[in-house]
Amino acid sequence: MNNPYLPYPVRIDDIEIATEDKSLRTFKFVFLNEGDEEKFAYKAGQFAELSIPGVGEIPIGIASSPVEKGFVKFTVFKAGKVTSHLHNMKVGDVMGLRGPLGNWYPWDKLEGKNVFIIGGGFAFTTLRSSIKYMLDPANRAKFGGIHMVYGARSPGMILYRDELIEWEKRDDINIHLTIDREAPNWDYHVGLGPNIAEKVGPPGNDDTYAIACGPPIMIKFTLPVLEKLGYAKDHIILSLENRMKCGIGMCGRCNIGRELVCKDGPVFTLEELNLTPKEY
Amino acid sequence: MKIVKINKKNWAEGLDSLAGSYSLSGPVKENGYHNFKKLNKGELPDFDFLNTKLSSKSFVFPQSEVMLEYSLDETADDHHIMKEVKKDYSKRAVVGMRPCDAKALMLVKMNFDTADYQDPYWLNAFNATTFVGLACDNPESTCFCTSAGCGPYHEDGLDVLLSDAGDHYIAKALTQKGEELLSAAKWQESADASVMDKKKAEAEAQIASTVKTDQLKKKATLDLHSASFWDDIAFACINCGTCTYACPTCWCFDIQDETKGNKGIRMKNWDTCMSPLFTLHTTGHNPRGDKTQRVRQRFMHKLKYFVDKYDKGIMCVGCGRCIRQCPVNIDIRSICDKMNRYEPAEQSE
Structure with a gap:
């Protein structure tokens, strides 16, 4: 065994x-x-x-x-x-x-679709993994437009900055970096992530999915923006965190209702989350 | 499967034969109540009890169990590499557990034996054990097994069911493992199956306490979760966790490392959803930081989330231990009935 x-x-x-x-x-x-x-x-x-x-x-x-x-x-x-x-x-x-x-972003479902990624602060890790995956020559053709808004407090708090600046120069991804307050030598956006997302985000439709990952406060202000842009609840994808021990759905602490964040998640659509108690 | 009659005069002798090939455990009275213990040679299980204080879950899910070991000695080749510990999974038998505890094992098995992952510690212990049940002819006032998917002669999870018939036991083998145990004990005298059926009907008729669960599946999770009765239910709770430790179907656990010198072990320990630490994030945020949220979690898990997830009824076998041992008299029966009849419209004003 x-x-x-x-x-x-x-x-x-x-x-x-x-x-x-x-x-x-x-x-x-x-x-x-x-x-x-x-x-x-x-x-x-x-x-x-x-x-x-x-x-x-x-x-x-x-x-x-x-x-x-x-x-x-x-x-x-x-x-x-x-x-x-x-x-x-x-x-x-x-x-x-x-x-x-745990589960993963729904790559099968995302094939042939546009993907709008919204990240904030430290939570950019699995989003970095995702973009790198989509931009791979073997995969890029599988997806439609790739859009991204990533916000951090200051330029020095942006994760994977060198790589993002390289990606920013590509024409097969539409990248918007933003920082909370003006800083010297910063050529990109200034303003909170959700506000930038509202300005530059692609409109929501059947063929466009949003993946949002960030601190609770960012998610709180991003969800209304995505709704305004026309994203349906089953087209908004989020990744949760909860205290975990086993990671394999057995030890019992990370549940939100019947769903275990470690095994049934961490990735859920907003539609799924709206059916569960907000215990995260 | 065969049914045999065990003359009580041959009981000790049979157990003695078993001790050759099985490590035997059974209920023993200590400090005023019965609990399961490993039986010494010649020691007999004491069947003069209504139910044991703690369930028999610890045979497959010990309160503390070593899973892995490691060395921090940097001169060793394998330092900082987790190793599996050697475990003894030789044949053992538990003699005299109540049918409710056996049914509970089958519910808990759904958690530890899944399509994606199998907990080797739980499953190896489960597979190594022959479970010999003792049917209940004298239920306690807090027993409500017959309406909790179980019963005083329930067979699910057992390998052998024993029924006390005065000067003898009637033993029904329920599995191959059970047949092997009866053969190993040399209990072969055939018995009349109808006696057991009659006793079963009498025992079931004696269970006076019940719960209603028929509506639970139909209720919306969020309606039950936001019901107004949770503060009232949780009011007296002191979050001691006794209910969760006493419960045969509670399976939550913690994982901790313990190091002494350069050597250490990784352990699995019983945990409880009643503790705020159970869900506390490093940031200080706690999704179930309030007592009411924790009490609600316990009952929602047993009576709603589990029901929806597995469609095998409630995660409770009606043993009544949590009712008897709760220091503030919280009674799962009344909470189950409250949830079962809850209509959100009635509550919103």
Whole structure:
């Protein structure tokens, strides 16, 4: 019997400081055992448990993309016991990785459709995975227009900035970066993400889906904007977070009604969420 | 499947034969109440009880269980790599659990044995165990099993059902595992099945307490969730979690690492939805930070979410332990009936 609690051993291959305040770092992991990377095959939108022996486990969205091979990446905010410990770890350290866990953005359903991605703050990780996946030469033709609004407090708080600026130059994706307040040498938008989304977002219709990921306050102001743009509730896709332990739907704490965020989620449509208690 | 008669004179001898191939556990009275314990050689299970204080769930879902182990010694080749621990899953039997506890195992199995993931600790223990039930002829006032999808002679989840018939037991094998146990004990004298049927009907007639569950599936989750009665139900609750530990169908658990020196273990421990820590986010946000939200979660899980998710009735077998042991007299029967008859229109004014 396969043991779903047993993590794959991994080594930290690289650590990058992801934001100017150093509260986020991107960890690149390589699998120690041959064959584990194949077993870890994931889709954009899934998460995994970062497992540090003696400290504990933390569920984090996968920031690398299924089209990137040889490693997996996670961008982690230093917040609690496990993430603080992780921020003090070094390249070469060994730990565990358990997953991939949860569902993913509905890639089958999104084929042939326009995709409007709205991200805020630290929650850009699985969105980065998704865009990288869609922009891959093997996949780009499967999707219609790709639009993106990503907002952060300041230029230095934008995750994956260099990569985004590269993508911004492409003509097969329509990228809008925004910061909350004016800053020197900033050539992009200034203003809160939802306000920019209202100005530049593609109109909602049967062939256009919105994926929104961000802090609760951003989601709160983004949903009315998406409605105004004409997005139906089953065309608005969100990703939830809740406290988790097992990540496989057994330990009982992350439920919202009958749905378990770890296994039935973390990705839900607004239509689905409106049928569940708001316990997230 | 065969039905045998076990003369009580041959009971100890049979159990002794079993002890050769099974590790035996059964109810034993200690500190004034009955609980399950591993039986020493020659020790007999004590059947002079109505029900045990705690259920028999710990045979497959121990209160604390080691899952994995690790070394933090950086000179070792495998430091910081989680390893499976060696576990003993040799043949064991529980003798004298109530049918409600067995039915509860079947409900809990749906959580631990799914199409996507199987919990090896739960399943290996379950598969290694032969469950010998003891039918109830004297229900407690808090027993409502017959309206909770169970009953005093219910067979689901058991391998053998025993019924006390005075100077002898009638034992009904319900599975291959059960037949093997009866053979290993050398209990072979054939018995009359009709005696058991008669006793079953008498026992069921004695269960006076009931719940109504027929409307639960039809109710809208959000209507029940926003019902006005939850504050009132939760008012007296002190969030002690006793109900969840005593409950044979409560399965929630926590995962924790414990390190001593350079060696450590990763454990699975019973947890409780009554604790605010159960759902507390690192940010300080808590989706079920209020007592009412936690009490509602417990009853909504058992009586609505589970009902909708599996379509196998409620996540309760009517054992009544939570009612008897609740320090503030919260009674799942009245809450179930409240939910079952709830109409949102009546409540909104």
